[in-house]
Amino acid sequence: MSTTLPLLPEALDGCCGTVISGVISAEDAERTAKTFKALGDPTRIRLLSLIAASPDGEACVCDLTEPVGLSQPTVSHHMKQLVDAGLATREQRGRWAYYRVATEALDTAAAALRG
């Protein structure tokens, strides 16, 4: 998808299928499950929430460790899973990695659950 327009149901159907409107293909089920697997961990849910609530919607990994009570390598590992699933973006600036939530990907995941 090369557009940044809001995703319409039609666009979503064309892209990934939805779970409960018609039988989903095996390929779309794999893709959809991968997204939800990344969301299926409380620490990752909290990280997404903390990032979204940060000033300008961006958070340094250095500011995420204390709220979740985990080491930086562990937080970075969780963030890598979110980035790999397309649910967050990462930008290295000097010493630190900065993350943003990919809200369009969350919208797409949400739309996949609607009929």
Add this chain to the structure above:
Amino acid sequence: MSTTLPLLPEALDGCCGTVISGVISAEDAERTAKTFKALGDPTRIRLLSLIAASPDGEACVCDLTEPVGLSQPTVSHHMKQLVDAGLATREQRGRWAYYRVATEALDTAAAALRG
């Protein structure tokens, strides 16, 4: 929640929190992640889709094994995870278990991903 009215954003905020509107509590993150973990498997996504697409929105476990190419105990195990997460309901009728998708729970999960 004792109501069966459609979930409004306000109701959802009162119930479970959302991921990207304010910082989610640890408890709500646990609950939300549990739902997404159940959705984080391609077979379970396909089972939900097959059930939703069945006549009257209901499917016998005996009709689910062939489309996903798995044994009945394996399908039953996946369905138990979906039922435990509140994403499907199960009714035993005679020899067979019949399942329905809990569409309200899918709507709640979808709403948790929106701002």
